[in-house]
Structure formats: structure tokens, C-alpha cells
Amino acid sequence: MITGELKSRIDGVWNAFWSGGISNPLEVIEQITYLLFLRRLDDLQTLAESKARVAGPGVIENPMFLPGQEPLRWSRFKNTAPEVMYTTVAGPVFDYLKGLGTQLGGDGSTYSEHMRDARFTIPTPALLSKVVDMLDGIPMADRDTNGDLYEYLLSKIASAGVNGQFRTPRHIIKLMVDMTAPQPGDEICDPACGTAGFLVAASEYVRATHADALLDAKQRSHFHRSMFHGFDFDGTMLRIGSMNMLLHGVESPDIRYRDSLSEGASADAARYTLILANPPFAGSLDFESTAKDLQRVVKTKKTELLFVALFLKLLKPGGRAAVIVPDGVLFGSSKAHKDLRRTLVEDQKLDAVVKLPSGVFRPYAGVSTAILFFTRTDSGGTDQVWFYDVRADGFSLDDKRNPIEADDLPDVLARWQDLVGETDRARNDQSFLVPKADIVAQGYDLSLNRYKEVVHDEVEHRAPLEIIADIEKLEDEIAQGLEELKAMLS
Known part of the structure; x- marks a missing residue:
């Protein structure tokens, strides 16, 4: 730092x-x-x-x-x-x-x-x-x-919030990287890379956990030249992202100009083993400019849905993804929303839904979000989905985002790494597993509140007649006081 x-x-x-x-x-x-x-x-x-x-x-x-x-x-x-x-x-x-x-x-x-x-x-x-x-x-x-110098410079973007460009908080990126645990042989992609924060964090994780692998010449060449891939259509962000990678010790990453949702993105189909991303939630876009094969997966103009479809397309079978989506993706009622969620649950393997508090992206965005973890299988495999309700991330959830003691993120990682221990958790806990059959029964709704059981505290109420008696007594006292006040004034 x-x-x-x-x-x-x-x-x-x-x-x-x-x-x-x-x-x-x-x-x-x-x-x-x-x-x-x-x-x-x-x-x-x-x-x-x-x-x-x-x-x-x-x-x-x-x-x-x-x-x-x-x-x-x-x-x-x-x-x-x-x-x-x-x-x-x-x-x-x-x-x-x-x-x-x-x-x-x-x-x-x-x-x-x-x-x-x-x-x-x-x-x-x-x-x-x-x-x-x-x-x-x-x-x-x-x-x-x-790396720390450049991270500090990039933090200025977040504090200023200009041109809609902002960084995913570094601690959220770290959680996603730790949960996906990149391996030396992975090919990692962020199709909306911006300042390359996810790619940098992945490179740091590999260095820290697989240092011996980088001693091999072939593996070292892969790390520097073919492991990390990022796309963006903002030339400034490409320059900043490339330099961010360079200053974190990655010599020649694949950082390229590309509109990821356009027809030109099809060349990289089934190429990557890990996708880490926080794609833009820009609402809608020109239907005609969008890749037709994405439209076949999910017919919509919503960029957040199209990006999830793109991630499935870019992943190799067996490839995994951790991506941030707005809450609407989890429970939206349109046909496109439901079709996409059905695809994740039925055709692929949906692993987890981590609900984030709405203040995570303040001060420049107040949207409620979640992290989706899924694996491309093309043959199903979803048996149960793990849900976690993050209530605190180590910072205040207002615009100031000051550090605080409460932080669920270490617990998220610890429970994720011991899913066997999650099987006996009740639905009123902070995390729990939901069988696929329950999700299907709910029309593939992935919102945590759909499955969370709320336990109400038992409250003892007084009998209505007792309350009425107290009211009558109070009225008598008020009437008596008024009579005394009249006597004083006469």
C-alpha cells in the first residue's frame, strides 16, 4: 500500500x-x-x-x-x-x-x-x-x-466517478479470485477489462500460490504472453489496463480493442478456462449491432443478460466464471431473464449466488448486485446452489465508504472452501444450500430472499381489554384535570 x-x-x-x-x-x-x-x-x-x-x-x-x-x-x-x-x-x-x-x-x-x-x-x-x-x-x-503506485492512481477514478468509468472494489475482486483459485494452466479473460483489475489480481494470486510453476520456462512464457486476456472499446482504458499489467510484472498480456457484444467476438468461442468480470450495466443497446449467436441464447437488448450469454460462449467446456450482475438478473420476470436462468441451472452448472450489499459500489453507483459462480458443462450438473447473504464488506455502506470492523468476506471464502459443512445449515442462516428441485419449483428465481426463511421473534402482547381499561383510566384523569382547570378560571 x-x-x-x-x-x-x-x-x-x-x-x-x-x-x-x-x-x-x-x-x-x-x-x-x-x-x-x-x-x-x-x-x-x-x-x-x-x-x-x-x-x-x-x-x-x-x-x-x-x-x-x-x-x-x-x-x-x-x-x-x-x-x-x-x-x-x-x-x-x-x-x-x-x-x-x-x-x-x-x-x-x-x-x-x-x-x-x-x-x-x-x-x-x-x-x-x-x-x-x-x-x-x-x-x-x-x-x-x-503495482501499489498504479493501484493508488487508479483509486482516483473511483473517487471521481467520471465518464461512467469506475473500478470494482479491490477487496471484492480479491474475493472472486480467491474463490475461483486460478491455476498456472488457466487462460483467463475479462471481456470488459477496464483497468484490468481482475487480471492483475489473478496474476498476483498465481504468483503467490504457484511460485514454483513459474520457474519452468514454458509455464513462465504462458504466464507472460498467453494467460491473461482483456477486451475493452475505450482506448484510454486499454492503455491504462496494459500499463497496470506491466507494472504488476506481466510482460505482454493480450489486451485488445473489442466491443465484446458485437459480431466480431465470435472468434474466441470456447477458448478460456476462467472468466472474471464486472460487465457494464448500461441498460439497452442497438439490437442490430449485437452478435446473432448471443441473441439465439437470450433474445434481449439488456447488456447484463447478453454478457452472461457471452461468458458461456467464451468458456471452454469445464471452464468456470465469477461475474458480478445486477439483482434484476436474479429475479427479472421477462422471458429473456427466465430463459437465461434456466440455461444456467439446466444446461450448465450454477455453483453459487453471493448477494452483495447495495452500498458496495458507492459513491458512484447504488445498484444492488450479486456474484454468480458457474461452470460451463453443456450437459447440466446443477444439483444444489450455494447462497450467501453478505451484509458487511469491511466498509461503511454510505458514500464515504470508511473502514469498519464488520466484514463477512473472510467468512464467505471459508464457507465456500468447506461446502460439506454447509449441508446442515438452516435456511435462516447467512449461507445455505438450495437443491435444484426447489429452484425449478420457483421458476428458476435466484433471489436469496425467495429461499431464505425468516424467523420472527415471539412477542407477548397485552390483552385488548387491559389496554382499553388503561385508556379509560387515562381519559378519566384528563377529564378530571379539565374540571379542575375550569374551576380555577371561573
């Missing part, structure tokens, strides 16, 4: 951007992303030069900068005067970024693709110099520091 002096320096640069006229948090992060990328390229060049020196005279492998481009390197322009630095970065450096895709191959090419339309908007030499000095003082060799 970013604390102390570093946090203060970042806040100072952030405030300088705002006072300098850049008030969009995404634009601020984007400009910082470009500079972090330039520093990363310089580090890669320095590493290649060191390897060349050790190997003896020869050509540098995979150079980031060609002969004549030395002034464009971070290590060179960072030491120049602010005005010179500004002229260099705004002109030849950004021209270099835009043309990088045709120059580079191998390491760095994924990021260079998203940098082609890079636009320099830092308004003054003084601000650029301040940002460069701040970033230069951060130890980029420390992957944890890099």
Missing part, C-alpha cells in the same frame, strides 16, 4: 494536474502512464545493453531505441532543463511512441499498439518536470511498489 512520503508526492502531482487545468482523472492517469511506459522502455534498453556487454561485442537484441534515438530515452531527457524536456517529450518522444509498433517486436509490442494514438496534454514545462522527478524517484525494479 502506498503510504507516507510517496503518497504525499503522488497527491501533490495529482493536485498540480488539476490546478494546471487537467481535471479528468482518466486523462491524468493516461499522461502518467505514458511517462511510466517511457521509463520502462529505457529500463529494457539498459538491460539489453548490459546483456550485450556481458556477452561481448555484438548487436543488442530487441533494442527499444535505435541509433540516433538516444535523446528520447528517459535517462537522457530527465536531466535536461524543463523547457528543453518539454519540447523533447511533446515532439520527438511522442512521435516515437506513435511509431513504436512498427519498430518493435517481442517485448513491448503489446503496449506499443495502444500507444499509437498517444496524445501529450501536460500543459506546462514545470508540471512535466515535477512529474518526471516524482516518477524517477520510485524504485521501478520493485514490482510491488510499481
Whole structure:
């Protein structure tokens, strides 16, 4: 976590951007992303030069900068005067970024693709110099520091809530990743990746739990180049997401431009073993622009339903998913809602429904949500579904979202990992298992309240005649008091 002096320096640069006229948090992060990328390229060049020196005279492998481009390197322009630095970065450096895709191959090419339309908007030499000095003082060799720095920057999006872009809270992402337990051989996808928070968390989980697997060259190559896949149709988010992955130590993830609900998404059918996502709940979209095979699964304009259908399509048989959906998906009465829920229960394997409190996405959204866990089988397999009612997530459920003691999330994970112990839980507990037959009987309604038993406390009431007697006594006292008041006034 970013604390102390570093946090203060970042806040100072952030405030300088705002006072300098850049008030969009995404634009601020984007400009910082470009500079972090330039520093990363310089580090890669320095590493290649060191390897060349050790190997003896020869050509540098995979150079980031060609002969004549030395002034464009971070290590060179960072030491120049602010005005010179500004002229260099705004002109030849950004021209270099835009043309990088045709120059580079191998390491760095994924990021260079998203940098082609890079636009320099830092308004003054003084601000650029301040940002460069701040970033230069951060130890980029420390992957944890890099990741924490970027997570802190991304948290600014949540606090500002601009352009409908916001991040899934990090602790909710962690819960979903811990419950799905990514494996080294997985191919993981987020079809609405945004800042790549789910992919980053999955990569950190694999590093922490399967460190030995990454010692194998083939497995390490899979981790860096073919394990993580993210799609988005916002160029800014693609750049930010790519850099987020890079700073968390994933060298070349598959982060691509794509409208996931369009016809072009069919190329990746049955490709992934794990999907982690919080897709946009934008309401409706143009029916004609939506992939026809998704419409065959669920005929609707509702994006939340279409995304669930897309997840089933993208998963390999046996692949699993943990996705956030609005409550309406659980109990909506339209034919599309019911058909989708029937598909999950009858044709696939619905594993769990984790109900989240409505304040989880405050201050920028108050929608009630749940996490669906399911496995693609194409042959059914739902015997019983586990429900959990999350009442507290470790933060207040108002707009301030201050840390509090109450937190059900560790209990969610503990109970999920011991489902055998859930079989004897009563329906009035915080979690319980519901047989498939009960769900079918309820028309495939997946709302927790449909199955939760409410236990009413026994309350003893007084006999009505006793209450009437007390009322009559009180009326007599009032009448007597009025008579005394009249006598005093006469």
C-alpha cells in the first residue's frame, strides 16, 4: 500500500494536474502512464545493453531505441532543463511512441499498439518536470511498489466517478479470485477489462500460490504472453489496463480493442478456462449491432443478460466464471431473464449466488448486485446452489465508504472452501444450500430472499381489554384535570 512520503508526492502531482487545468482523472492517469511506459522502455534498453556487454561485442537484441534515438530515452531527457524536456517529450518522444509498433517486436509490442494514438496534454514545462522527478524517484525494479503506485492512481477514478468509468472494489475482486483459485494452466479473460483489475489480481494470486510453476520456462512464457486476456472499446482504458499489467510484472498480456457484444467476438468461442468480470450495466443497446449467436441464447437488448450469454460462449467446456450482475438478473420476470436462468441451472452448472450489499459500489453507483459462480458443462450438473447473504464488506455502506470492523468476506471464502459443512445449515442462516428441485419449483428465481426463511421473534402482547381499561383510566384523569382547570378560571 502506498503510504507516507510517496503518497504525499503522488497527491501533490495529482493536485498540480488539476490546478494546471487537467481535471479528468482518466486523462491524468493516461499522461502518467505514458511517462511510466517511457521509463520502462529505457529500463529494457539498459538491460539489453548490459546483456550485450556481458556477452561481448555484438548487436543488442530487441533494442527499444535505435541509433540516433538516444535523446528520447528517459535517462537522457530527465536531466535536461524543463523547457528543453518539454519540447523533447511533446515532439520527438511522442512521435516515437506513435511509431513504436512498427519498430518493435517481442517485448513491448503489446503496449506499443495502444500507444499509437498517444496524445501529450501536460500543459506546462514545470508540471512535466515535477512529474518526471516524482516518477524517477520510485524504485521501478520493485514490482510491488510499481503495482501499489498504479493501484493508488487508479483509486482516483473511483473517487471521481467520471465518464461512467469506475473500478470494482479491490477487496471484492480479491474475493472472486480467491474463490475461483486460478491455476498456472488457466487462460483467463475479462471481456470488459477496464483497468484490468481482475487480471492483475489473478496474476498476483498465481504468483503467490504457484511460485514454483513459474520457474519452468514454458509455464513462465504462458504466464507472460498467453494467460491473461482483456477486451475493452475505450482506448484510454486499454492503455491504462496494459500499463497496470506491466507494472504488476506481466510482460505482454493480450489486451485488445473489442466491443465484446458485437459480431466480431465470435472468434474466441470456447477458448478460456476462467472468466472474471464486472460487465457494464448500461441498460439497452442497438439490437442490430449485437452478435446473432448471443441473441439465439437470450433474445434481449439488456447488456447484463447478453454478457452472461457471452461468458458461456467464451468458456471452454469445464471452464468456470465469477461475474458480478445486477439483482434484476436474479429475479427479472421477462422471458429473456427466465430463459437465461434456466440455461444456467439446466444446461450448465450454477455453483453459487453471493448477494452483495447495495452500498458496495458507492459513491458512484447504488445498484444492488450479486456474484454468480458457474461452470460451463453443456450437459447440466446443477444439483444444489450455494447462497450467501453478505451484509458487511469491511466498509461503511454510505458514500464515504470508511473502514469498519464488520466484514463477512473472510467468512464467505471459508464457507465456500468447506461446502460439506454447509449441508446442515438452516435456511435462516447467512449461507445455505438450495437443491435444484426447489429452484425449478420457483421458476428458476435466484433471489436469496425467495429461499431464505425468516424467523420472527415471539412477542407477548397485552390483552385488548387491559389496554382499553388503561385508556379509560387515562381519559378519566384528563377529564378530571379539565374540571379542575375550569374551576380555577371561573
